[in-house]
Amino acid sequence: MGNNSSLMLRDEEIDVITNETEFNRNQIVRLYSRFLSLDKKGQGFLEREDLMNVPELAVNPLGDRIVDAFFTLSGDELESEKRLNFRQFVRVLAFFQPIDRTKKNSLNGRKDKLKFAFIMYDLNKNGCITREEFKVILNSMVGANITTDQLDKIADRTIEEADVDHDGRISFQEFCKAMEKTDIEEKMSIRFLN
């Protein structure tokens, strides 16, 4: 694959993407090559299945949720969630660039990184994480190795700690506040090579 594609990336497109994100030309070309190799059917866009074909992602307990969040972030309407073109692909990856405080890039600030994690938890996309949703995530991570009781306990405690206004759910602000202690910049940054 990647050897007989007629979907060459045009210079103008590269320029647009460079302006939108902080990737340089080289990185974009390599990401494009990666995009092509993921797009096995040569459709010009990625679907959920294409991403789940990566074995290391399929083995990841949160693989499903990550792919879901990927698609949600790329577009806000429901239809455009199903397909990912290259530009959207790179936009989402731009969230994971290390934060460079000197640059004015709006895509990879702390809030944006937190947004990815938040979307992953918020299954029904109503802007809040409920106890049930948290339980689902926790269950994905530990599988059958934990009893329902233990699961409930951990979920309860988690929600209680962050739930400032005691409405039984976590909003994005509460989420951000609770994550203040975690080093989100480091955890959600990927070192792109030049």
Place this chain on the structure above:
Amino acid sequence: VPSPLAEHAILLASTFLFPPVAMVVIVVILLATLGKSLGLREIYVNILIRIFEWGASQIKTTAKLKRKESHVPLDMHIESDEDEEEEEVDEEESERKSARSDGYESSGGFSRRRRNSGASVSSRTSSVCSLRRRHGSGNNIIRRDTQLNLDDDEDDLSREILPVNSRGWAVIGDSVDFIKNGIEAIIEDEVTSRFEAEQLMTWNMLTRTSTRFFQFVNWKLTALYMAGFIFRYACLLPMRLTLFVIGLVFMLVSTAVVGIFPDGALKKTLNHKAMLTCHRILSRSISAVIYFHDEQYRSSSHGIAVANHTSPMDVMVLSTDNVYALIGQSHGGLLGLMQRALSRASSHIWFDRSEAKDRSAVSKLLKEHVSDPDKLPILIFPEGTCINNTSVMMFKKGSFEVGATIYPIAMKYDSRFGDPFWNSSEQSWGEYILRMMTSWAIICHVWYLPPMTRGEQEEAVDFANRVKKVIAARGGLVDLEWDGMLKRCKVPPKLVAKQQEKYANRLSRYTSTCEPFPRVHGSTPNDEAEDEGIAASPPISGYNSLEELPEDVIVSDEEDVVVETRPLPHPRVRSRPVSHVVEAIN
């Protein structure tokens, strides 16, 4: 029915073309039978290398010019990349000049094509190290921080020790680790890249590899490319096809003749000679240039030879130096014909589809064959599928259970002159053959390794991994745990469950509300688990039960070297006992 004029033209053409072609073909066959070569190959390969380098420099200079016209700031990033490439080319050159080639050579019989005079420094086109450098380094997009491993040895995800103030949010912190791992896997993972053709550093004048490089550079390069194209399709292809047909016919005829003789030493010798000649002719039909190393370890008596698998040509490549018994599924058509022909001259194992599923039946056949000292060593490719020759994937344990001596063989192709990797989901058999015959050459290094036997207490899986490691090290390939069959099928849920269990163990270290986690599976692995090569996992944490975890262990921030100190924890949380177990307990 062609018109009289056309017919006349065809007759004339064949009269004039036939003698030279016939002559060349006869020369080649003679050489093959005698096992010698004219040394044309070295010159050919050298010339090609020079042409490729010239092409690469053309691409670079034009690219530089292009960029000077456009953005200036991008120059900085890209020039450093170019310098890397130039360095690599220089290193190759110096290595080439100092190395010398040895070993068996087979030349493709075709007329010379001189571009520059002299310069016939014989070269070994690649040593193990330079191959690795050439194809591995420049293509990474990210530097990975996390990796999900399939085995139990190390702790996964990040090794950072976070000052965890509350147990609940530890989970969310960990989930972020999983996210990072997932995104990194999307960008770059170990497995997907192994099922497509290797990326080249410089262009080798074939359209099939040109997408990575700029489409149109300048007229000189295009002219060179067109000349190469014509040469390959008009000169090389017909010659190679002829040789291929002759080789096949020779195989059918010689095996039929050998089949007449009764079983015994004579038949074995005849078979040996016939097979070698036959494969040498066939290997010239794709202009295979094969270097054999460490021939003292070549298997002569019965046993099992294992090698990493890259292409259908592997069998042919290895058979030019030694005779093997083959094992495989019986097909119909042309392939079936060949299989029957081979079986006449010596004993091979062919089983049909239904038997293929029955692991024990195959194993029995293997055992029978191997225990017979008169039979030839069996050639097996334990990966089960073609991998793109940058890595070695999981070896299936079937052949390692039998108990015979294993003769490992490492094979590394130099894909600059033609990539033999067959991506069966993308190319059909016919396309693949065409591609092989219109490449410049197929260059392969074969290393014979010292024979290995299974240890007294060693599990078949461990033995398989041991052999795999040795092969990967010798061939300069990456040793991976992943199963090659992932090319076609999804990841089995067992692997996901394993990751979940690992995480649960990790979680148990600092969540004291949880009871001790039950062991999910005992020490009797079923077939499927063995397929994945996963052994049963021992408990990871040092504690037998979680009640033993000290509730009130408080770790101060100063001990956490990795992470910078965080601001004071939320006052509401501080009143609770903090249980945070440092990794050092293990």
